[in-house]
Amino acid sequence: LSTESEIKAWKKRDALVRSIISRSLDDFHHAFIRSCKTSKEMMNCIVRIKEQATVSSKLLVSSEFHAYTWKPGMNVASFIAGLNVIVNKMQSLQIELDDEIIIGKVIQCLPSDFDSFRQSWRLSAPKTVTLSDLTSQLLACESDQLCRSMQAVSIGEALVGKRTTSKELNENSKKRNIECWNCKKKGHIRSECRSQRKLNSSTLKDRTKSLNRTGFVARSWLDIRQEPNDGWLADSGAFKHITRNRHWFSTLEIIEPQGVRIGNDKMIYAVGIGTIDVEVFNGKQWIASVLNDVLYVPEFGSSCLLSLGAAAARGYKIIMGNFNIRLMMNNRTELVGYKDGDLYTLLIRRLSDNTSMSAMLTEGETHSFELWHQRLGHISVEKIKTMMQRKLVDGLRATAEEKIFCEGCVLGSMTRKPHKEVTERRQSVPGEIIHADVCGLFIHPSVGGNRYFICYLMLPMTNAR
Template identity: 25%
Template sequence: MTDLHAVGGMRKLNNDNYNTWSTCMMSYMQGQDLWEIVNGGEIEQPEAEDANGTLRKWKIKAGKAMYALKTTVEEDFLEHIRDVKTPNEAWEIFAKLFSKKNDTKLQLLESELLSIKQGNMTIKQYFHKVKLLCREISELDPEASIGDTRMKRIIVHGLKPEFRSFVAAVQGWQTQPSLVEFENLLASQEALAKQMGGVSLKNEEEALYASKGKRNFKQRKSGGSNRNQGEESSREWGVYKNHDNNKRFEGKCYNCGKKGHMAKACWSKKKSVESNVVTSNSEEEWDAEAFFAVEEEELALTTTMSDKIDYENDWIVDSGCSNHMTGDKEKLLNMSEYKGSRVVVTANNSKLPIAHVGNTVVSPQNNDTEMPLQNVYHVPGMKKNLLSVAQLTSAGHIVIFGPQDVKVYNNLEIKDEPLMKGRRLESIYVMSAEAAYVDKTRRNETSDLWHMRLSHVSYSKLDVMMKKSMLKGLPKLEVRTDTICAGCQYGKAHQLPYEESKYRANEPLELIHSDVFGPVKQTSIGGMKYMVTFIDDFSRYVWIYFMKEKSETLSKFKEFKKVAKAEVGKKICWLHTDNGGEYTSDEFTNFLQEYQIRRQFTCANTPQQNGIAERKNRHLTKSCRSMLHARNVPGRFWAEAMTTTAYVINRLPQQRLHFLSLFEKLWKMKPRVSYFRVFGSVCYVFVPDHLRSKMDKKAVRCIFVGYDKQRKGWKCCDPTTGKCYVSRNVVFDEASSWWSSDKELLPDSDTLKRDLQSSQVQLKLDETEIC
C-alpha cells in the first residue's frame, strides 16, 4: 500500500504520478505562501541580511519548502535532490526528470485507448478508465488533447453489445447529451437492465416482420402514394402497411415464376425447392457470397447461399453482413452520394466500391407488415440484396432464426435459458466454448441439487438462505417449498418436537451438552459402532467422535477438551449429560474434578432434560439417513455420512440465532459452501503421474463421502477396495449413484472381506486449494 503524507493526504511522487503530484504540490505551496520560493520571484537567496530580516525569512520559507518536497517523494527519487541548495533547483530537477515528453509511453497510451473495451467493467469504471487515458495523453502531448466529442466516439466503440441499440436511439436525438449526461444515461440503462428478471415470449403476431420457409425478405414494389408513405415511415422508423388492397400485385410468383399474383394464390402445382449452389469462381459470380462493409485494411467473413432465391427482389438475411446493401439503385429512397472510406470485400479479397447510401422499405412474402431500413449501401453491379442482422440489432430489434423461418421483433421477452449463448464482436456474432477440469460433468444447478448438497436442509430454510444470500457461493434460485424429497421421507418421517431449555450460555464452552449414540447394527468401515456428540450451548456448534465401545467416551472427551481449548481459546466450565454409565464412572468423575469442570445430570427416566443433545443426535440421524437412502449408499458408510452431516449443519443458518450459522456464531465469519457436493454421488479422482504407469487409468471411480477438516480437499472412497482419497482434483457426477437399488451390488467375497476388515484408510492429497 502506498504511504500517504500528512500534507493534504498527498501521494508520494513515483514513476507514474508526476503530473498529479506537481499539481497538488503547487496548490499546497501557494496555500502556504511558499510558491515564490519554489518557482517565482524569490528563487534566489538574498546576499546579505538587512534590517527587516529578509535573509532569515527566506531561509525559513526555503526550509519549509524543501521539507515539503523531500517528504513527498519516494526514497528512490530523494537521491536526486539530496544535495541541492534551493527549492527551485529541486523543482527543476523533477521537471526535467518527469515532464519531458515520453514518445514510447504516449504511443502505448494511444494504442490502449484505441483498443479499449468495456468488458467486465461497469459504466462508471469504463468511463473513468477512458477519461484517465485521455487525460494522461493530454498531459504528455498538450497538442493532442482529446475533446468530449472524440471521447464519446471512443467510448461508444468499446461499449458492450447490449448498449448499442440504446446508443443508436440516443444518436437520433436532435440535441446530443454532453459527456456527463451520456454517462448518466448509460448508468441508468445499466441499472435498469440489472433489475429486469425473467421475461416471457410474446405472441408471434407481434413480430415486425417474419418470413417462413426461407431466410429472406421480399422487396414489395409500390408506387405513388404508397412510396411516399413508405418514405415518411422510413423517417419515423415506424411500421408501414399498404392498405391499398385493390392494387394489382406487380411482383413475380415464387411457385410458377409468372407476374401478377403471389405464390399463395398460384393455381399451378407446387414445385419442390431446388438447390442452387454456386460453383463458379469467376469475377461475375462474386455476388453469390455474403459481404462486409469494412475499412480497406480489414478482411471479410463470407457465407454462401444454397437455396433457390429470387435474387432480384428477395432480401437475404445475413448474420455475417455488417451493413444493408443492394445493387439495385431503384430500391433506394432519399439517396445521397457515399463519401466514407469503406469498401465491400468479397471472399476472394476483391474490393468493390460503395456508390450511394439511402433508405428503403422491405416486406416478407404473405405478410402485410413493411419495415423501413435506413443507411442501405448501393454497391453497383451487385446482384443480391443483403439484410444485415448486425444493423437490425443495432437499431434495437431482435432477430430469431428458427428451423424453418426467421423473425424480427421490436420487443421480445424470453423466459427460458438459452442452450448456448454467444456475443457480438464488431459486426459478427461469435459462439465461444470454455471448459474447466472440475466442472466438466457439472449439471445445471437447481434448488433440489442444493437441497441434497446441504444435507437435505428443509426447503423453507433453503428458500430463506438463497433470498437473503446468507452463504457465500449459494446461488439465488427459485425454491418450491412443497417439493417432496424421497430421501427426506426416508430419513425425517415422524419427527417429534421437544421443548427447549430457556437457559443459554453467555460465552463459548461455558456449557457443553453430550450424549452417546449407538450401538449401530451396521459396523462402519473403520469398525465403529458408537458416536459421542459434544454441543456448545452458546453457539450450538457440534463436535462428533466415533468409538468401538462406550468405554472410550472418556478418551474422546479428553480429545475434545484439548481440541476445543486450542481452537476456541476457552475453558470448559460445565458438562451436561444423562446418567449413562459411560459418564458416571469414577475415572470420568476424577478427571472432571482434576480440571475443575462442574457437571449436570438429568433426572432418572427423563431424557427430555438432555434435550439439546437428544435433538442434535436426532437431527444428525435423520439427515444422515436422508443422504444414505437418497443415493442408496450402504449402511457401512454411516460414520462418513454422520461426519458430513455435522460439517454441513454447523454451517447452516439457524432461526434461533437470528439466521446466523453455528460456524459464524462461534468463529465470527460467514462460511463458504460453493465447494459442497451431494453425498454418495459418483466422482472421479485424478491419479498423479508418480502413482501410475503410462497405461494405467488416470482417474479412480469413487463415491463422495465428505470434507477433510485439516486439508482443502474432497474425501472420496472406492467401494470396491475400501481405499479413501483426499484430493482437490475431482470431477463430480452428482446426478449418478454407484448403487442402482436399495441393496448394494456386492463385489466378490475376497474384496468384501478385505473391505469390511479395513480400519485404516489411505489418504492422498494435492495441496492445491479447492476454491
C-alpha cells in the first residue's frame, strides 16, 4: 500500500501532466478530454481519436492516389510533382508503396500523346528502373513533341499564300488616276513617292555629318534600352535564377521536382538545374559570362529571373537607381540594366555569332558589296548595282568591287563532283610488275646469320610488248 505522502506526490505529478496535455490541445480535441479525471484517461482518449483519424486518413489518401489522373493543361513536371505529393502523404501514414506501383500508375495515366512511348515501354521495359529515370525519359519525349509541333506550325505558315482580293484590285485601279502631291505624277500617292524617299535620304546624310562633327558623345540610358536582350528580370525574392527555356542550357541535370512559389501564390515545379552560357553588357561592351545554378521550370512565364540574392552571395555589389541598376565586383561594373515600369531588366543575352549579326546592322564599319550581299539575302552583285543606281534602297552605298567570295553561297550550292574515269592502262603482262615474297622464319640461320630472305620473280617481256 502506498503511503499518504506517495499518493500526494503522485496527484501532484498527475496534475502537472494533465495541465501539459490540456494546454497542448486545440479546442476540438480538448472537448474530448474535459470529462477525464487522470492523465492516463486523457492519453487513452487521445490515442483512440488518433487511431480512428489515422484509418480515415489512410483510406482518404489511398482513394486520392487511385483517383489521380492527368488533367488538361498538365505537363510531365506538374503531373509527377502532384503524384509525389500524394506518395509522400502515404509514406507519412506508413502505407507501403513499391516503386513498381508508382511507375505503373504513371504509365497508365499518360495521355494519348504518349501512346508510342507507352507501347515501347511495355515491349522493352527495363528490369530495374526508378521514378527519376522514367521522369527523365518523359521530359525528353515531351521536348521532342514540342519541337515537332513547332516545326509543323512553321512549315504550315510557310505554305500559306496570300490571295489577292477584289478590294486590293480595285484600290490599285483607283491609284492609276491619282496625282501625287509631291512630284505631280500619276499612279501613286505622296507616302509612296520615290522623290520623298530621296529627300529623306539626303536629310539623313546631313544629320550624319552633323553627328560626325561632335568630338564626344556620352551614352545615355535611353541608348542602353535599345540593346538586344533575352528578358532577364532582377528579382530580390528569388533564391535561384529561373528560366523555362530548356534549349538555352549548356549543361542540365535532371532533379526531383522542387516546388517554386510565384507571385500569384501558385506552386510550380523545377525539374532541372544547370548552367547557361551568356553575354552580359557592362555599359560599354558585351562580355562572355556563365550563369550557374539556373533552375529549369517548364511552367514559368516568358521572362527569366536573375536572383539578386544569389548574385550577392557570390560577392556582387548591387546598386539600384531611379532609372538603372548595376552589379559591381571589385569596384568594376560587370552588368547593367534599366528600369521598365516597376521592374529592372538586365542586359543579358545568349552567346551568338557576331559575324552573322554584324551583317544585319543598319550602319556597318564598311560598305562593301559583300556586306550588302549578306544583308539583302545573298543576291547577285548585278542586282545590288541596279538597286544602287536606281536608289531603290535608302542608305545603299557600296564600294566598287567586281568579284566577291561568299562562303555561305559556296557551301549552300555545293554538289558532289562526278568520279573521273581511269584512262591509264593497268599492267597485266609478266615482267611489267615485279612479284616479291618474304620467306622465313627459319630455325637454322644462314652462313651470314640471317633467318629470312626475299624472293623476286621477274618474267621477261614478250617481243610483241
